[in-house]
Amino acid sequence: MTRILTGQCRCRAVTYEAADEFAYAVNCHCSNCRRTTGSAFKPLAGIAIEKIKIAAGSENLMVYGDEPDNYLHCGKCGSLLYAVVKNGTYAHVTMGTLVDTPSIRPTHHVFVGSKAEWFEITDDLPQYDESD
Template sequence: MKKLVGSCLCRKVQIEVPDDFDYMGNCHCSECRKFTGSDYSSVGGLSSEKFRLISGDEFITIYPKSEETELAFCSNCGSSLYSRKLKTGKHNIRLGILDDILKHKPNFHIFTGSKAPWNEITDGSKQFENGPISS
């Protein structure tokens, strides 16, 4: 299985995951927008067991967003890294941190009901007003 390496802006945090996500999609919820500072967040989800931290453990700060979701970011440069779903045992990796080319691409949009008003979704991927379809 091909491995994908990811890193934050300052490169102190480096992670590795197999190029084998259970799902890949774009989340348009207002919380993802705030956390990433972007129109929406592209994530790839996989079992937490497949997530490997290469370096930078001391720079990863966890924000407990809810009982089931933790958000991880680099305390040195502020890059958002991933969310961890405590109930389902998944890591949702922010695809923007990956340094390697992925085999697949995101193929759905969730929470389009609360998307950024200026953002026009123009690809043909499936859209869900709420979500997630799989978390």
Template sequence: MKLTGECFCGEVKYEINGSLRDARSCHCSRCRKVFSSQASAYAVIDASEFRWVKGVELLTTFKSQKDFGFQFCKRCGSTLCGTYKDQVHGITLGCLNEDPNIEIGRHIFVGSKASWEVIPDSIVQYEKNSPEDS
């Protein structure tokens, strides 16, 4: 499956020749800030299936903790991907151009979600990280 994505201003573009997996939404305070939203929407990819197509010189990286970081467009500020050990680890679902044919399977760190957010009880939720990430 080929997917494409881009930042808000369209100056940074990428493509994925593969599938997304492990889509999740994180509600921790760090993700709320990096995504400027109530939570993240993120899916894991294989780095070997990811390629920057345009605007790599406009990327900036912020290391949020040891080995982990996020890459942004310097021009418009869109958060495009997460990195692990300087390799693209996953992408933000909001920057995709096509339907990724994936659903968010779990909500993590709901114990620190914003007080104004309401998550339906029917959604798979974890107070902190899910067991498969521990």
């Protein structure tokens, strides 16, 4: 049986559920991810869109962008929960919003060519200047 993971925004006004069936996980260093998170990179996990849903607080969602691809934030605290990508077929879950620990771990770094100059990658994961 598939394990269901819970994720939440900072203020807990929005909760989502995702199957622990992520297809991939990466650390993204692109400038958009840095701006969205306010940190050096965004750990994200990709999952088929039918395997994730908002479980509570949908009235508090703020959707940024147009379909089929957009970003789901909490409208109260602003947390980025996940991005809908690949023409609406996948979600990129912001791993820091997961309450439960997923079985997947980031396997590499992407968009290292535009990473923050003040940040040094110190792990041994493969690095790609753009996406892999």
